Amino acid sequence: MLVRVLSISIGSTLLRGTCNHISSFTVKRLKSQASNMDGVKGLLIDISGVLKDGDVVIDGSVAAIKKLQSANFPFRLVTNETLKPRKTILSTLSMLGYNIDEKILFSPVPATVEILKRENLRPHLLVHPRMIPEFEGVDFNDPNCVVMADAYEHFTFENMNACFRKLMAMENPVFISLGIGKYYMDDDGMALDVGGFAKCLEYATGVSPRVVGKPSRDYFLAAVNDMNLKCDQVVMIGDDVLHDVGGAQAAGLKGALVRTGKFTKRDENHPTVKPDLIVNNLAHAVELLFGTSPS
């Protein structure tokens, strides 16, 4: 009995890790899911937990991305990262063996810039200063909206109060928050994410934040539009069942959950989100897409 438990435990570790060893049950399940890739013309792919865990590459994902690239199959990388400029994200990916064109990297900042330009919005920014160059080409004169992201040590009273006063002075105030997370694990313990600061301003001004970033609909739509595709032609592949999969489905996309990154077994039976596909990792999602059976 002890031996059996042990072997299951090893098996599941392999499934979450290298995933070249798949149980016959999983193969059947993948084959039965293959039809869910019918009509799919593009992919949205999360970075953290799908391409890499921290600075560690996830097995098979480098080859999977190469396969998409050599087939000229449209995809966009989507992340909620707002503390690292795109160049930094790209250099980390490059170090891990990915060859990613900056144009296909979608983070909340470029999505916001697209919205700002499309809707003639001129932002007052509260973001980390190293992110400001990412707003190149945006009109900052006479602000008619406030844009906030995780500003880290720049979340000071003065900076918050400046945003507050701007919103109160606007005739038709628009408030954009890049993500709405509550907190995350930082180097020295739990740290406030942008969500609390957005709620702070919402309470003071009565202006609800428009969220750009997963799980917001606008965010997925911006990435889909960038590929000139329709929502139902696109699958979002991520490790966060609620924000990646649930968010994408609510926006009209298909959602595929990977068993890598922060995935836990209970995500497969989430009370509200039913993924269109559950795959072992990105490599298998791509194999299903191209109709080749898993090895």
Place this chain on the structure above:
Amino acid sequence: MKKVEAVLIDLSGTLHIENTATPNAVEALKRLRASRVKIKFVTNTTKESKTVLYQRLKKLGFDISQEEIFTSLSAANDLIKKDQLKPMLIVDDAALEDFSDVSKFDGKPDSVVVGLAPEKFNRPVLNEALRLLLSGGKLVAIHQGRYYKTSSGLSLGPGPFVKLLEYAAGVEAVTVGKPNVEFFKAALEDLGVADPTTAFMIGDDVRDDIDGAQRLGLKGCLVQTGKYRSGDETKISPPPDLVLGDFSNAVDQILSHIGQS
């Protein structure tokens, strides 16, 4: 209306804005005192201790005694003692004096008390508060005012930062100042007034001053000074009993009630 027994008066935005009295406020307070009605100054101005508030009002020429000031700091102090809390105090240094008997304790804090402390509303302090709350700490709000008026414009009050911590940590704060009806009740009890319907509340904050007081049964009198913004009177239901230009106008209106009764 019944005989007018008491008038509760807000300070910042109603009697004065920072270091300037509102128009004719000093004279108006004298007129009100001459009517022998009982008076209490009720304030959510948590940034400063009673002594600081008293000295400022004295300097502006108001006839006032320190015992007449009833603040949300006093109410918070009472709660900390009653619940035997070990508080992390996010209050202005000037207000710490009113907490001197509860700010020294052994071991780690088990609660977060949020007042108005602009210089402490920053990420490192708020992160410390978050961690305390995530490990089961209690959140106490001295009040939940959204914003207040300063000489440089409107500024964020403590309420928004209470909401920040509530959302991030998934907790709900206990609020001790205005608009909590217990606060108005305690102020009237101090005056020996048992029937709230015999009292007026004059203030510039439609939610915290007027709505809170009216819920207890006081007559609410909104003044259009301080943080008042056009349309505020429509933000609560039922609307304010009275809406007047400033404190002086409010006093005249109340004196006419007293004259009629």
